[in-house]
Every structure is written in C-alpha cells, then in structure tokens.
Amino acid sequence: MGIQQKLYCTNQLKWFIALILFASTGSAYGQDKLVKSADHKFKSRNYEKAIELYEEAYPHNPGSYKIIKKLALANDRIGNSGEAEKWMSKLFEIGRVVSHDYYMYSMILLHNGKCLEANEYLNKYEGLKPGDKKIPKAKEEIEYIRNLLKDSSAFNIAPASINTSGSELGTCYLDNGVVFSSTSIGDKKADARLASNNLPFLDLFFAKEPEAGQLVDPKPFAYKIKTEYNDGPVAYDPVEGLLYVTRFAPQKAGADEAKDVFHLQLIVAEKKSGTWDFKDFFFLNSPNYSVAHASVSADGQVIYFVSDMPGGYGGYDIYFCYKKKDGEWSNPYNVGPVVNTRKNELFPFIASDGLLYFASKGHRGLGGYDIYVASPANGVFNSVRNVGYPINSTKDDVAFTLDSTSARGYFSTNRVNNNGYYDIFSLELNFIPITIKGVVKEADSKEVIPGVVIEILDQDGKNIGDATSREDGSFSCLINKIPEITLVAKSDSHESLKKAIDLSSLKPNEELILEVFLYKKQVLLIK
Template identity: 30%
Template sequence: MKNLKYFLGFTCLVLWMGCNTSAALQKGDTAYGRLEYQKAIDYYEKGLKSDQNPQAMVQLADSYRLTDQYDKAVYWYGQAVEQPQVDPQVKYYYATMLLATGNTEEAATWAEAYTIARPDDSKGQALLESIQNQELLTKSKLSYDIYGVAFNSENSDYAPMFWNGELIFVTDREGKTDPWTGRSYHALYSTQNGMLDAKALPGNLGGAYHNGAASISADGKTMYFTRSQARKEKGRDDVVRLSIYQAHLENGQWIEGAPFPYNSSEFSNLHPSISPDGKLLIFASDRDGLGGRDLFVCRDQGGRWGPPENLGAPVNSSGNECYPFLANDGNLYFASDGLPGLGGYDLFVSSYENGFWTSPRNLGGEINSNKDDIALITADGLNSGYFASNRASGNGTDDIFQFSRKKGSINLNGIVVDEFTSIPLPNVAVTAINQLTGMKQTFTTSNDGRFSFSLDADAKYIVSGILHEINTTRETVLTFEVPEDEPLFVKLTHNDPRFSLNGKALNRTTQLPVEGAKVKLYNVTKDEEHVAYSDAEGNFSFQLTQQSDFQISGEKDGYFTSIQEATTKGLDRSTTLFVKLYLTIEEIIIGKEITLDGGTIGNVNFENILYDFDKSNIRKDAAVELDKLVKILQSNPTIVIELGSHTDSRGEDDYNMKLSQARAESAVKYIISKGISAGRITAKGYGESRLANHCQDGVRCSEEDHQMNRRTEIKILKF
C-alpha cells in the first residue's frame, strides 16, 4: 500500500538519472520519471534481459514496491544491493520489503547494513527495533475479531470515515485510468450500514485526478478531503502536489468549497482529520519537519484556521506519519512507518495530556501486521471500528477491515475436496459471511484442504469457496445454542471441469530446456488468450476448458516461434485430467539456408516445392508447403527471408537462371497474396550455380541425384 494513497497528499519528486542506454531502459526511465510505474516495469523487465544496468534494477524494484508487488521488489532489490557503489537507501528498502514478506532474519541483516552506512538516520534504527520486537509486538492485551467488510472490491478500498450512519471511503474501482498505477483514479464512495452496495459520494467535488482521504464535522455538513493536483513535467522531474479542500452538504449533495488556506505549490497537505468539537484540524504534510511526512495541527481562531504547528516528537519520527484520526475519546490514532512496529505502516495511538501528546503506543499484532495498516477509525474507544490494510487475507490490493473485541465464539472447521476424486484441494479462498451483520471472514485452505473460522455465537453464516474462478458448494451454518467447546464441521466440494495442460519448452538442436519462453495459449473455440513463461526446467502449465480447441505458441528472442495444437473435445474429465505438450523451439541463425525438402523450421516439417516441367506456376501441392511458411512468417513478424530457387545442371545456364528466378518470384507472389508484406521476402533464382552435389555439366547422374539439385531454400536475412 505504499502506492498512490500515500502520495495522495504529499510531494513525490522523482530525480532520476536517465543513464540507461538501451531503448527499453530509456523508455523505462521516462515512464519512471513520470510516475507511470506499470509501464516502467514492462520496459525495465525487457531491457534488463540484455543490459544489467544497476540504476534500472533499483528503479524496477522501486516500481514494484510502489505498486504493492513485494515479492518482485525483494528480488530486484536483492539484485541491486549486490552491485558496486549501491546507494545505502537501496539497502533500507530491501530490508523493509524482506520484513513485509516475512523474512525477518535477512531483513535484520540489511537493516543493520543501512544503519552502518547511515548512522545518523534514525529510521534505520527504528527498522531494526521493529524487527527485533516482532515477538513482543504480536502479543496484545486485547483480543479482537477482524473481518474484511462485505463492500470490499477487487480494487483498492481504504480510508473509511463515519458519516450519519454511513461509511465514506476511498476506492479506485471505477473511472478513468491513472498511468501511474494502471488503475482508475481514486474517488470518494459511501455505503449504508456496511452493506454490499457502495456508490459514488453524491454531489460534485470536481477535480480531474484523484480525490482522497476525508474527514467530516460532527454535524455531518462540512467535509475536508484530499485532492491531487495536475502533474508538472519539467525536464526529468515529475512533481505531484496534494492539497486539502473543503466541501459543504447542500440538499443531500456535497458541493466543493474553498481550498485549505495553507495549501502550497511547494509542498503537499493531505489526510485531514477534524476533532469532534471542530476546534482542531490535524493533517499530514511534507513541509519542513522531522521526517518525510509529519503530522501538523491547525487551531480554530474565530472561524478560521490558525497557522500549522508541527506536533513534534514523540508523535512524529524520521519516517512518515499519515492518516490521523481524532476520536471522540480524545485520542489521536495514526499510521507510521518510522516508529517501531511490525513492518510497513503500523497503527498507533497517542493521548493529549497536560498540553502534550504522549509517546505513541503500537496497537500490537491483533490489529497490525507485517504489511501496511492505516486509517483506523473508532467511535467507542477501540471496542470496535475500521481500518485499512494490504495484508494477504484481503480481497484486493487494499481492503477495509472491521474489528471488534471478541465475545463468545464458535469454532468452525472444514475441508474442501474435489467432487469427483475426493482429493483435498489447497489454495481455495473460503469465506464465511455473517448474515446478520454482513461481516466477512476469509481463509485460504492449507495443503490438506482444511480451513477454520471463529464465528460469533447465535448467528447465521453462509460458507463457500472459490478456486480458479469456480465456486464450491455453499453451506449454511447456524451457531445458535451450540456449546463453545464443540466445534462445527462442514465439507465443501469443488467441481472444476477444466483440464491441466503441462508443457516443456525445448531447444530443438540441444534438447535442453529453454527458460523464459513466452508461451501463449489461444482458445480457438472461445477466442481467448492466456500467457505463461517457462521456468528454469522449461516447464509451463495452463488450465483448459471443456470441449475446446487450442493453439499453443512459444516464443523467445533469438528463436523461431513454435506452434502446437491441443483439444479437449471428446475427453472425459473423470479419466483424463492432464495433457502434456512438448514445445520445440529452434535457435535462429542469420544466413542459415533451410532446404524445403525434409527441412524443418521450429516444429514445422516441409516437403519440396515442385513445379511442372518448364513451368513456374504454383501447384496445389506446392501451395500446401508455402502455406506452412506463411504461418511461420505470421507468428514471427520481424523475420525477413530470401526464397531461393535452384535447378539441376541439365539445360542452358541462362535458361536455368531465368527459370529459377521465375519460380522464386512466383512463390513470393503467392506468399504476398496471403497478407505478408513484400518488404519481408525476396525472390532469388540461382539456376545451376549452386549445385548440392557433383552433378555438373557432362557428369552422368541418376534422376535422384539431379532431384537433389532441384530445390527451394529459405535464408533468414533478418530477425
């Protein structure tokens, strides 16, 4: 979640070096400088295959980190830190990503390396303390039930806020696409009583880009919210400024009002929170402070806001503080990545005593995780409330969670099995939805297909699962009058009518595996395409639907694209579960001549192209072979070839030269008529100038020997 929602309200100034030389890396630099991280990822991944540029490695790792792809960020930071003269900041981010993915031991190693390189930066020491205090922080004095709310989507949902019995929150589930994330711009939505339905906030808040985290006054009529400004591109810097705006409720519609008087083009203000009595406004800003972003407070001065004051230590750290919430219990709740925690952003609470904010208390492992946990709100002193997190149990990139102190509960155990084979199924996402409250819990089945939930007593639940976009059976579970020491048990079955296709990409010449081949599965019947990449052993796999025909193609730079076919028509799922496919991929050699008489390209076998005596027209049997060549050219759109025609030595030299040229041109015209560009194929007649054997003029040879010289060859000129 260190993506847009943290930049909605602070400056993101990217200073990048543009030192990369390949075209792909240069395009990656441009996209990175514009904060278009999804595009940058595509270009860097391509460019780094041939150019191991250290700066590109760092910026690819940054791009993965800023789009919540932590495992890939770990890999590329790991590559970058091994490069000479690496910036110590890379070691810090490597440690944070290792911690976020659960590798605490290695995270400690790199956090310590950062503190050695930057001993004056307190955030390194704070990160070390977070790692060392993992066990202590996971022990909480309070016990909570935590549920993903029913209105979460597959997109980002975060920053909840109470409003007249409803919840306002931020989401990117709909709208115009932001090139930074490849997802929709963020907007404010509302939902009633935690139900499934959510709708855009009524009114017109304006803004061409993002509207972010909001806070509403106690009377429900005034709202302060975050908005992104237009990007300014000057040279190779890209600046995003965020500001706070005011809105008023008029006839059920939110109408945009005046901007916050302390907005500036030099820094950002974000994440406003107004106190219940309306006298304080706390917000985050990257103006001069103790760290990246600090919390500031403005005080009401007769109907206008006084100047911002930094809350100072111990609330602010050398890291980032964000998402403040001034609760009606007088406490300040906020998120920080600079104070000791479990990793990423943790949630903290501080109280105002004797004119000062107390040292923040980490809310512990019952609420916090080793991922990012932010934007907590509560109306009853942490007995219940909401927060947002990108922890692995959520529905989408970021989700909103509801928490409540535990009361009487019933344990539910269960298992998911295949309907036909009764084999337990791992990795099934099982949900239990409380039909009275709408609260939803999610659990992923273990390797033995099992799952478990702690359910509220005296409630009704619907339990179901999903795997490969196919639902399991649904079970209704009643927890009325069930003894707490007697766990319930349910069995869910899953009927997946698809087949598994396993394949192996091989080098045709060496028969060794080809790693990183791009394999495309095209469902001819349904007009659908899926993509996978072969692993170090050349293996790849797909799921196939019933009663369908498929084309499977494999491609990699420097190799011919190879095509195979498969079908599930007529196959019985109960007896045939797997189809094995071995792709053959042939290395391309520029200038190599391939004879179309038993020769092969990829896994396509060719027969000779035959002509009638003293003729150059294309016969039906020759058209079959030329059609094979057309398919190869269609599958490999960058290949340029020469089609060469040869004769035997019988006849006059000039005549044989003209005849072979006419035959080659006839074949080329046929291929062009099938849609191949004329610029990709050249006709060349060689006559008898390049005999394949000893059968020169005056030498007696058999008809078979002469036939060897009457041949058509392909020469690859460019790939």
Template identity: 30%
Template sequence: MKMKKLLYFFLFFCFFFNANAQTASIESADKKYDSYAYADAINAYEKLVKKGVKEERIFQRLGNSYYFIGELKQALVYYKELFNINENQEAEYLYKYSQCLKADGNYTRADEALDKFSQKAPQDSRAILFLKNKSYLEDIKGNSGRFDIADAGVNSADSDYGSTILDNKLVFTSARDTGSIVKKNFKWTNKAISTLYTVKLNNDGSIDEPVFFHKRNLEVNLNQSTPVFTKDGKTMYFTRNNSVNGKRRQNENKITFLKLYKATFIDGEWKDIQELPFNSDEYSVAHPALSTDEKILYFASDMPGTLGLSDLFKVNILADGTYSTPENLGSEINTEGRETFPFISEENELYFATDGRPGLGGLDIYVSKISKEGTFEEVQNVGEPINSKQDDFAFMINSKNRNGFFSSNRDGGHGLDDVYRFTENRRLICEQQVSGTVTDQETGEVLANVTLVLFDEAGKVTPVEAKTDANGNYIFLNVKCGKKYFIRSSKDEYLPKEVSFAVKKSTGSVVMPIALEKKPKPIVKAMPVVIKANSIKPVKVNITIGTDLAKLLNIPMNFFDLGKATIRKDSEPKLQKMVDMLKQYPTIKVDIRSHTDSRSSTESNQILSDKRAQSTKDWLISKGIDAGRLTAKGYGETQLVNKCADGVKCTEKEHQQNRRSEFIIVSM
C-alpha cells in the same frame, strides 16, 4: 579473409547494438522509477532480469518498487537476490528486507536482519526502538485478541480503503471499475484512479449498495481519498492529486504529488473546493485528521523537516480560517520509516500507521494518548487481529460504542486493499493499583499521616502525593503498566525512605509495604567549644550529638562543581575550619553526609553523592584527621529539604538548598 572481417564487424555491431539497447532499457526503467511510476518500473526491470541482466541496482529498485506498492512478499524475492549478489548493502535495505521477511512469517530471520541494521545504523530511531525491546512480539501478543473483525461488505476486486463516518454512512475510497469507456490508471500502481464512495449503514447491521459520494463535484479524473468531516457535517478536508481546475499538475520533474483540499457543504453539494496553503508541488501532503475540538488538523507529509520517508504533522486552524506553520510531531511519534494515516479519537488518542516501529510486518497500527499539554504518552501496537503480516492502516473508532473500521492488504481479501469493520471488546489501557501499609520498622506499629510521593524512573510522570490513613494504609490508583517507579516517604521523627518497584505489563495490583526507621535520638550532652566565625572574636557555644558543624562554622553547603566529586581549590580554605575544629577537639567524631537535588536520575544522584561524601572524608584524612573519627555516606535526592522533587518546577536557588554537605556530630 575479407569475409572473416565482415563477420567480426557484424558480431561487434550486434554486441554494440545490444549493449546500447540494454543501456536504453535501464535508463527508461530508471526514469519510471524516479517518477514514482512503480508498476511500470517493475515491468521494465523484470524484462531486463528475464534477459539475464543481474545488476545490483536493478534488484535494489525492483525490491523497493514492490515494497512501496505494498507487495512485500514479491519485494522479498528481489531483496533475497540482492543480498545474494552482495550482502554488504546499505542499512535501509536491511530494514526493508526485515519487513518483507516478517510479511513471509519469518520473524527469526527478520530479527537477524534488524540486528545487522542496528549495527550499521545505531543512531537510527528504528534501531534504538528494536534494541530497547527485542521482546516486542511478546508485547504485541499481550495487546492482541481485543477485537472482533469482519469484512466490511463494501470491497471490490480493486483497492478499497480509508473509511470514515458521515450521517450514519460509511465514506471510503475505491479504485473499482466504474464501467467508464475510458479507464484512467494511477501510475504508482497502474491501477484505476481512486475516488470516494458512500454506503448506508443500517441498524440491523446490513448495508446498501455503494454509490458515488456526491458525484457532481467530486468525481474527477484525479485520485481523491481519506476525507475527514467536521462534526456539523459542513466542512470536509480530503486528499487529492495536485490539480488546477480539475487538471492534474506536475512539477518540473513531471511528478504529481498529493495535496490537501477543503470543501464546504452548500445547498446539498460540496462546493468552494480550496487547496490548503501549506501544500507544495515538490512534496506530498495527505490523509487529514481533526482534533476533538476541531482546532488542529493532523496529516502525513514528506515535506522538508521530515525525519523519515513520511512523518505526521499538525497545523492550528485559526479563528480567521487561516492556518499556522506545519509542526512535525517529533521523534516521540515519527521515525526514519513511514508514518501515515493519522486519526484522533474522541478520547484524544492518536492512532496512526507506521513501519518504523517493531511490529508484525509492513504498516502496523499504533496508538498514543495525547496529554492535556499536547505531549504523547507511550506508543503501543494495537495487536492482532487488527495488525497482520501485511500493511494495516486507516484505523478509525467510535469511542462510545467501540466500533470502527480499518484497511488492510492482508491475505484472503477481495482486492489489493480492503476495508474491515471491528468491535473492540477489551481496552488497551493497562493500569495497576499500588497500595500498602506503612509501619514502624522496630515495633511494627502502623503509622498514620505518612506523606508518600510516587514518581517514575525518568521523572516524566508528575509526582502524585498520598497520605496514610489511621490504619497506616495508602493507595495510588491508575499507575501505568510496564515502568519502574519510586515511592518516597517522610514523617516527623522518622528517617526519609525511598523504595523502588516495577509494574508488570498487565492490569492488576501491586502491594508495597514500607517500614520506616525512627531518627536516632541525640544524647542530651552538651560540650562547650570555642569557635571563630567570620573573623569575629571567638565565641563559646555548646554542641551536642546531632549538631551540624558545617552550619556552626559557616562552611558553604556545596564545594563541588556541577556533576563532579572533586573539592574545588577555592573551597579548601573554608574547609580548613573543619580541620582546625577537629584537631582542637580530638574526641569529636563526625558523619559526613552528601545530598543532591532531584535533577538527573535517582541512580546517578546516589552515585554522585556517595563519591562526594567519600571525597570529603579522604580530603580531611589527607589533612591529618584520623580516619576512625570519620564516616561518610551519600543520600542522593532522598532527603530533600523542600518541595523540589522530580517533575516539580523550582528555581535554581531552591534546587541549591538541596545540594548540601553536612558534618553531623555522632560522638564526642
């Protein structure tokens, strides 16, 4: 009996010891994960999995660890296990799972995961972008095939990435083994510390052997990468681990983040290395890019105000050498995913890498034209072969010869990341020419000097005006592809007309003929009527077909609340004048016409004006006017009385002139 008790005690002790050892192992792995030591965390978690531990959180973190070091296929293994344990995961795991499925070439299942993600997080910009364009693969296909790519010839068995050009030399980042006796590793990947190398680009296309980039001042035991140089070659901005006097610096949680530094080229060396003032020990700031005029510095960061895991920001470089407050580039560019590695071309295009938009897998490279006002035009995926199923990033291009470099961890490379060179043989810009002939609807006669205004559905495109020539022809050049547009035409003696059309996502032309209808000529027949205006004694006037009774009776142009189609109570006494007039002269027939200003969309304005015209007709009928004497029609924003079209800045008073109701005599 005593022996049995001892045996039970021994078994309990072993169980207790194993349980405590397992708990300690999990805590140790968690500590590595929380400090961004993902490679070490992977080793610790995988040891637990091999021992049979199947906790949901372990598979979550294993998947995330591989995801963050760019090994998406291995991340997929653990995300699959995670969803086998419990398919009801947070939305973010569904999104990462979809990215890993793409890396494995399974776009059908990836889109199924994105559908589930969109149901769980409908307000997430990534869900909105996916639902808005489920045919994104077709769009990417249309943008593909524009580049010839090749190995840059500088790659090693380790990580090589983030290239730029200085004095006909390629400057890039590498974690290659330098042959040092002591090899320092980066905890994020457990690979060698990365530093800057340079290689001469010869005119015949060959390259020399890579060497350290200014070894004396920049070769330190810290990660440093992604430099950008001013055009005079005297100033460099670059990324480096948080450090003081060459020693790594950690925050209170013992985490070392990335920071931006500035160096000046003095007497053949990079000196006066300064930390930029918007860095912090609590977040990373990395991967600088300069605007074409070198007055704006762009970068990636996860600082407060970031929409996702990392966003793109900018600061103004002020005349005295100081910097403005960092400004997030906003939701036009940033998503809840990762935006990183910005580059500004000489044509003022922003190239960047993100996993937050519908793409081919991992980080894809996108481009957006920066307008003169500083806003961003449509963001487009640059397509294959630049983008792949894996991570593609650090794109830079010479706008003159269309040559450049980018980085990728795609299959078939030398190491973890590799630098590739490319030549762009076809531009991404997609524009169409829109033209046509304007004619008389009845006779077919061509009409000269017709004014036409082109604008897009959202009113984001500044209206462009054209006039028909002597042969009735018009033309609009450089119309962006893939949008819906409207042309509003007007000419004296003709009714205004608006036509809509869609421009396909391919370069070409659109022919849009327009036929205008002549304004009906009023029957020259005068009818004397007596009216009371503004409580003054009765006045006898002559009315004709085409007379607007609202103006004659001094009835206000608008008697509706903003956005509504119900007549306000305070407007009814004034409208009663119309009732009295129509009852006094029972042979008069009236066409009720409702107009809006150009604000809001064309479609909603048309619907609103239709409702208002019908509401006015119904009100007059309710007051005893025969329905057969009334017609009603809404014209939306098609018959503006001034310049205030979409995109034109106008005062409230000017917009008010377009919000009007008319009561036009059509018979008497």
C-alpha cells in the same frame, strides 16, 4: 567423395557454424543491450521499468548474479518484499552469494514477518562478518518485530464486503454509514487511468452500516464536488456539519517543464438542500505544498491534517489548528518530534477519547506504513506506540478510523495481494484496558478500612471485575472499558455502597482513582 564435394561440404559446415556464431553473437548483443537498458533504469530509480527489463533478460541468463541481485534490490526498493525474497532465494539456490547477501536476505525475511529465518541468516552473516556494527541493531529489530507479530486478542479484523478488485481506501462515519474512496465500484471504464497502478482515479462513495463492521449498498457520494482526479479521504466536523475533503490540486508548472505539478489540498463542503456541495477552500492550501488528510475532534475544536509545508521534520508532518473565539481556525502547529519523523506521517485520526492514530514510515514497525497511536498528556503527545498485529502487517496499513465509542472502526491495507491495491477492513477492540483503583475509608473518622469487597458491574448487572481492599484500604481492578459501570462496596462492619460511574472519557490504559467512603452499621440495642 571427390575433392570438390569435400570442399563444398567443408564450406557449408563453415557457413553453418558462422551462422550459429552470428546468431549467438547477435543474441548476446541483444541481451547485453537489454541488461544495460535495465541498469540505466535502475540507476535513474525507475525501478518498475528496471524490473520489467531484468525479468525479460533473466530467462536467457538464469545464472547471472547481477540480474538476480538487481531484481531483488529493485523489488525491495519499491516495497515489494515478497518478490525481493523470491529473487534472493534464487541467488542462494545458485550458490553465488557474497557475505552482505546474508544480511540483505535476513532483513527482507524480517520485513516479511519471518523472524526465525531472518535470525538464521543474520547469524550466518555474523559468522562471516563478526563485529559488524549492524548486527546488534538488527538482532534488536528482529526481537521487536517478533513481539509486534504476536497475535493480539485485543482486535478482531475482517475484510469489508464492499471491496473490489481495485482499491478501496479511507473511511469516515456519517449518517449511519461510512464515506470512503474507491477506484472500481460501478462502471468506470471510461475514466482516465493512473500510470502508476493502471487503475481509475478514486471517487467518493457512501455505504450504509446496518450493523457495526457491515457495509452495504455503496452509492456515489457528493457528485457536486467530484473531480477528474483522486477524491478522498473525507473528515466530518460534527459540530459545524461540514466535510473536509482531500483532493488533487493540479497547478501548471513553469513553461520550461511543460507538465502539471500535483499537490494535495483540502476543500470544505456543506449540505445544501440535501446535497453536499463546495463551500470553500481550506485557508492553508498552497500551490507550493500539500495540505491533506483532515480529522476533526468530536467537540469540533481541533482539526488535524498532514502537510509537507516548510519548517517540518521531513516528508509529510501532522499539524493541528484550534478553533478561535471568532470561530476561525488558528495558525497551524506541528504536533512535534515525538509523532513526526524525517519520513512521512499520514492519515491522522483523532478519536473521541483523545488518542491520535496515524500511519507512518518513520517509526519502528513491521514494514511499509504501520498504524501508531499517540497519547496526550497536558496537551502534548508525548508517547507513541505501534498498535501491533493484526492491525499492522508487513505491507502498508493506513487510514485507521474509530466510531464514537472508540471500540469499533475501519482501516485500509494492501496486504491481501501483491498488486499494491488497498482494501478496507473492519476492526473491533475486544479489550480496552482501564484500571479502577482507590482507597476505602470510614466516612466519619476517615480511617482506612481493609477487607472490603469491591465489585464492578456492567449495565446489565453482570460482574466484570472485583477486588478486596488491602490493609492500607487500597484496591485495584483491571477491567474492559464500557461506557458506564456500577461500583459496589460490601463490608460486614459497614453499610454497603452502590455508585454509578461514567467511564466514557477514559482512554485505554488510563486509571480512575476513587475514594470510597462507608458508614458504620448502626447497632440496634433491644431492651
């Protein structure tokens, strides 16, 4: 090979190497710019866009601790715990973790209901950081979640047949059917889209309920009160025959902002000539805060709703107004700190038995919004309980509603898939525990009578519980609540007693305390 040819080949090789280096440098520069853009979105809390950019950068640097950790963090902060778990798992696969990653992974696993795995990684974290003050609380939380996740035989749940590929949310019993909101029933292609989830806005629909838990033939509802934004949920006042409808209330922002500010408001609708139409705005609506998610008591005397009005405990709180003598609603009252937290309480529902159900992110739960029940005592809600699994899941569970028997109803959840869209589920309470207890006494002398057999019969005469009076005459029997029972008392020495008892006003876990009086059997002497 001649000198000139060697020089040519050498120069060509240098050019080729320089081209590769330039392409690599350009590619690296582009990736670096992409990651920096993702970092900026992450820092400004635009986690959805940050995820999009980090995922674009990931294939070019699949071993990057920073990219994988940021993907886990961003997904965790928008409540997408399934994706957060996936990226944390990748972090452990590549073997590039720091001690705190064990704790973070443990908490993400816990939010996904994986208590055993969560406890395993928490123990590993404890081995690396013994004495960390977070550990005892985390262990307690794991045990709490473990108990909530125990499959409760108290409920049967099933997805409603009206669910679509979009969102169905919120239910209200009305006219042998249910009013609910949907993004996707019917042809809604021309509707405006929501930037946050790329779905049409929620419209109101009515579905017939030929049998409990069965919803069929959904049709558009109350077209005269339809807006261009989200409509629903709805509450029905059975006494006044009115609907309270939640909807968006766009208010023009200041000229400097050049955009709309959206609050929620309640409107009141009435039926005119067979059609639901606008009647009035709820008196507490304001351009400065939201008022939404109404629920009216069965006697029409109390309305519950949520608001972020000033003076609350944080986020959205639950309030109530009572009906005054003049028929107007009173000033609002906060239901108090036992129910309300520094986070959001939403979708209150006051059941016919007086229990208040609601969704919250502020109480301990399985993850996302859980459904809770508050029990009243002397007019105050002084205890709150998570209703547990299977009503609650690691996703958002909201809009709990019961029928007039407080034994069947519906709720909404986004547990089915990872796109955040909601579905309506039916629910049935299989067992509503109440206790029948009391003392058996002699009718004349009022002395206690031991050994009396107590039987509890249902409306068909079937035995659903029994007990025998003790030495002090007392008895106790746990039964499943039904509207009415018949108590039968039998004794060899006293006349039998049969008495019908109405249980409709009893709440779950309440006790009915009775005094049972028996007369001595008459002894006939034959001479």
